[in-house]
Amino acid sequence: xxxxxxxxxxxxxxxxxxxxxxxxxxxxxxxxxxxxxxxxxxxxxxxxxxxxxxxxxxxxxxxxxxxxxxxxxxxxxxxxxxxxxxxxxx
Numbered sequence: 001x002x003x004x005x006x007x008x009x010x011x012x013x014x015x016x017x018x019x020x021x022x023x024x025x026x027x028x029x030x031x032x033x034x035x036x037x038x039x040x041x042x043x044x045x046x047x048x049x050x051x052x053x054x055x056x057x058x059x060x061x062x063x064x065x066x067x068x069x070x071x072x073x074x075x076x077x078x079x080x081x082x083x084x085x086x087x088x089x090x
Contacts, residue, residue, distance in 0.1 A: 002065060004058075007061065007080075008080060008083055011074055012080070027077050031054070032054060034073060039055050042055050056086075057080055
């Protein structure tokens with residue numbers, strides 16, 4: 001089972017290679033679709049200039065998000081803001 005500490009570590013890893021330059025498509029949408037796999041009624045929960053917020057870290061952990069999917073989110077340039085919310089620059 002993925003721990004909160006491990007999830008936060010993955011999402012804070014600045015050395016994670018990014019798929020942004022290699023994979024066509026919208027990294028924000030891909031991330032939202034991946035999150036929806038665990039939280040089907042989720043979506044964008046907030047937005048600021050150039051950033052969207054999605055699911056709560058605790059909710060995704062409770063829903064069973066895997067380490068592998070956290071790695072995918074990170075490679076898609078997603079992050080965790082304030083150690084509470086998944087976010088992505090758009």
